[in-house]
Amino acid sequence: MEKYKNLPLYSVNVKIFLQLGLIGASTRTRQILLALVPVFTYLGQILNLFKTSGGDIGETGMNFYMMAQLTHCLVRFLMVVRNNERFVQFLQCIDRWYKDIEQNSDPEVVHMLQDVTTHAQKLTRIGFYTATIGALCSYIYPFSFEERKFILDIHYLFFDAKQSPFYEFFFLLQALVFVPTFVFVYLPFSNLLLISLKFGEVILMDLCVKLRNISNQDEVTQLRQFKECIWYHERIIT
Numbered sequence: 001m002e003k004y005k006n007l008p009l010y011s012v013n014v015k016i017f018l019q020l021g022l023i024g025a026s027t028r029t030r031q032i033l034l035a036l037v038p039v040f041t042y043l044g045q046i047l048n049l050f051k052t053s054g055g056d057i058g059e060t061g062m063n064f065y066m067m068a069q070l071t072h073c074l075v076r077f078l079m080v081v082r083n084n085e086r087f088v089q090f091l092q093c094i095d096r097w098y099k100d101i102e103q104n105s106d107p108e109v110v111h112m113l114q115d116v117t118t119h120a121q122k123l124t125r126i127g128f129y130t131a132t133i134g135a136l137c138s139y140i141y142p143f144s145f146e147e148r149k150f151i152l153d154i155h156y157l158f159f160d161a162k163q164s165p166f167y168e169f170f171f172l173l174q175a176l177v178f179v180p181t182f183v184f185v186y187l188p189f190s191n192l193l194l195i196s197l198k199f200g201e202v203i204l205m206d207l208c209v210k211l212r213n214i215s216n217q218d219e220v221t222q223l224r225q226f227k228e229c230i231w232y233h234e235r236i237i238t
Contacts, residue, residue, distance in 0.1 A: 004095035009117050009195060011124035013188035014091060020184060022080045023088050031081050037177045038077070042070050044154025044161070044170075051155045059153075066152050073182050076189045094199060101206055106213065109206045116202055120195045127191055131183045138179055142171070150174060207232055 005014045017023045021030040045067045052060055080087055101113055142149035148162045151174045155161060161170055210232060214225045 004092050007095045007098060009094070009098055009120055009199065010091070010192070011121045013124060013191045013195070016184050016188045017080065022077070022185070023084050023091075034181060035074075035077060035081075037173055038070065038074060038181055041152055041154060041174065041178050042067070042074060044156055045070060045152055047157065048153045048155035052153070063153055070152070070182070073186045077185050080185075080189065090196075094196065097203065098199070101202065105206050106209045109202065109209055112205055113202050116195075116198045120191075120198065123194065124191050127187050128183075131187050135179050135183060139175055151179065203236055207236065 004010075005018055007014075014023075020034060021027070022034075045063065049060070049063050049067060052063060098113070101109060105113075138151050142151060148167050150161075150171060154170065159166055161167065207229065210225070210229050214222055214229070
């Protein structure tokens with residue numbers, strides 16, 4: 001059922017989503033546990049933003065930017081989880097289409113498909129290398145201050161998050177859970193979006209080649225090939 005995860009076009013992006021339980025045969029409990037730390041951190045960010053809104057404008061701007069990034073990540077998380085089945089159907093559809101083009105299409109289109117696959121894999125590698133560097137910088141960032149600092153500044157009611165043992169607990173939570181979760185949700189989503197757009201170009205190219213190669217020999221063959229192109233176009237738009 002999950003053979004589509006091995007499609008070279010997807011690289012490791014779909015496998016990450018499956019491992020995290022965002023798509024496929026996952027349980028709601030697993031998804032809730034995965035979202036727990038980001039959501040709890042998000043609430044802490046909101047409270048901290050209200051607390052520091054009248055302070056240094058640079059710090060407030062940075063806090064607002066980081067909160068916007070986390071908001072974006074949570075939106076992506078919810079989009080995938082809420083549309084789990086449709087997301088899987090979409091990936092399976094691309095898998096079938098990829099194999100059909102690979103086996104039955106014009107060599108020019110197959111070559112383009114191979115190029116897109118190579119670029120998709122390269123894009124994924126570059127993205128994860130960059131994200132790894134960014135994650136390492138986020139770990140170093142708090143230690144560049146004399147006072148206690150989190151990767152993402154947070155504030156909670158009823159207790160001071162920067163006092164022991166809360167500080168150590170929340171810092172480790174951000175470092176060991178939040179940052180990896182952020183990377184493994186945000187980046188594969190972006191990669192799959194770009195990969196899907198590039199694959200769409202291949203599909204349109206395939207249709208153009210089919211139209212260009214319509215035979216001029218007889219009307220019966222022309223009509224049959226033209227109907228095939230119409231069916232192919234309907235398949236694209238639906």
